[in-house]
Amino acid sequence: MTAIxxxxxxxxxxxxxxxxxxxxxxxxxxxxKNGAEALEIASKNPPDLIITDILMPVMDGFELCRRWKKDEQFQEIPFIFFTATYTDPRDERFALSLGAERYITKPQKPEILIGIIRDVLLNAGKEVRAQPETTFEEEMESLREYNEVLFRKLQKKVKQLEDEVVRCNRIDESLRESEKFLHTIFDQIPNMVFVKDASDLRFVRFNKAGEDLIGYPRTELIGKTDGDLFPKEQAAFFIGKDREVLRNKILQDIPEETIQTRLLGTRILHTKKIPILDESETPRYLLGISEDITERRRAEEQMKLTNRKLELMTEVTYQDIQNKITAVRGYIELSRKSEGEEKCGEFIDKETEILESIHNLIRKTKDYQQMGVNISSWIPLESMIQFQFSQISQRQKVSLHCDLKGLLINSDPLIERVFYNIMHNAVHHGQTVTTISLTCRETGEGMVLICEDDGVGIPDGEKAHIFDRVIGGKGAFGLFFVREFLNLAGMKITETGLPGKGARFEITIPAGAYRLSGTAGGEV
Amino acid sequence: MKNILYIEDNDQNFYLVHYILTAQGYLVIRARDGREGINSAMNTIFDLILLDIQLPGMDGYATARELRKIPEVADIPIVALTSYAMAGDREKALAAGCTGYIEKPINPKTFTEQIRSHLHTRGDGVEE
Structure with a gap:
């Protein structure tokens, strides 16, 4: 059995x-944990040896030893003091005077400590240090010594504590230094970085970029919730995402979220939310990193619009050239069959004219490419429409009544193709058409341009499909382009004619995209 | 029996080293951070102190410097456990008063041999 x-x-x-x-x-x-507890435990479960510290609360080692060696149940059980470094020799003398077997100072090599313990156990009972009966004077002297020893011990403890305080201060200082360093980095990050408390989702940290974006100094942000800072719906969205991140305990990427700021208006953010967990995997904080992608998103939108316009232009040009080539083929066929030189010359003139217009078209495409399709300018509508009308080849005589004097439209120059297409359709598909008229009137929605003819109009069955991309006839393609282009430019087009009485298109130009100058209207 | 103080906050690391060294007859005492380590070193004179460099609070370097201030620790080998990835760790460990280092992750096959060789580097020349 091993010794206890x-x-x-x-x-x-x-x-x-x-x-x-x-x-x-x-x-x-x-x-x-102290002398009193030791006596209690020992009385139930007597050990083979006791080894104790000196300074302890409730009952110290000296008092424990005094009682131990006076107690008949314990006095033969070896008693060892094991105490801190650099003790005064008087302490040891006093300790042994209380009847302790040994007084060992710290630190000690384990093998030496074990050697002493084994030695003491071996001699247990053999060297009983019977406590002599003490006189009153001796007792008083012992108490005086006891006080002295304790005082010295306490002095040393106080010194230790003072050293500890100095050391803690040093650590504190280096921690402050490291905190400052981390804070500087945190503040310099060009994206908004914030930290929320996981329990109530209040902001606990904000960096400089965050202050700039939200528009408040961090002193006003800390302690606030999303509900205090943002419109109800936005706040609900943010908080919903926060809860999701904290519940799932994984990073969440929010590619796009809108946020109402104090000084910069509505901004679009790309945000990552990261749960910060403690050792027990409980979320303590929520870290958020947001990049303001508003400008990038706008540029992307612009790019999309430009691409769409380019696509449209390419399609229009392709269609136009295709049509003209068909016409040239027709004239070549005719000139081949014709007998008279005069007639032949007329066809060749037509062919040359068409080739010239193909050439113009290609040159114009080149122009668009060079000037960039998204450049808008103020275009006088009447002269532009009249020129486009003159470009339409006619078999029968159709006249144009254009009453748009002084109306200017701010648009991509490509808008001329809109009117070309509408008028081309009237001339070529209106059958009984004699007149095309263009008028305008101002409404609450903006300026409404009305383009109507007196032809056969569009049958009810086709009305729903005239703006579709593909319907039978080759000319119909033009209306698809017309609507696409007008939509991109923020304008609307509807067909309001009555079948049998002619086609009627209404184009609504929003405020700001048109103005009146000169005599007509009078409004500037 | 050789006594080793192992200052390590990570349980898995401690149990692995404890297992390997106990099997070889060493007595391995644990301290969970720098302060505990220093307290233990002031109470007991170990044959070797094994010190993890990445400790919470007071880091391994600061712990090594404090340990070296204890007179009884002056001649005891202090071996730093450094991460292989951190290139500057070793130099810093040696500068802080460590006598050597062992790279983490440790290799169980060679670890005892490494410890044994560090035990021989003790400055007072005492061998048992």
């Missing part, structure tokens, strides 16, 4: 240390 050793120390780390060593060398250990 009672270890007494108020410091749990010291208890663990001594327990580990003694167990490592084959002893059984029990422990107590």
């Amino acid at each position: 050793i009672l270890i007494v120390d108020d410091n749990s780390q010291n208890l663990y240390l001594l327990e580990s060593i003694l167990k490592g060398y084959g002893f059984t250990t029990i422990s107590a």
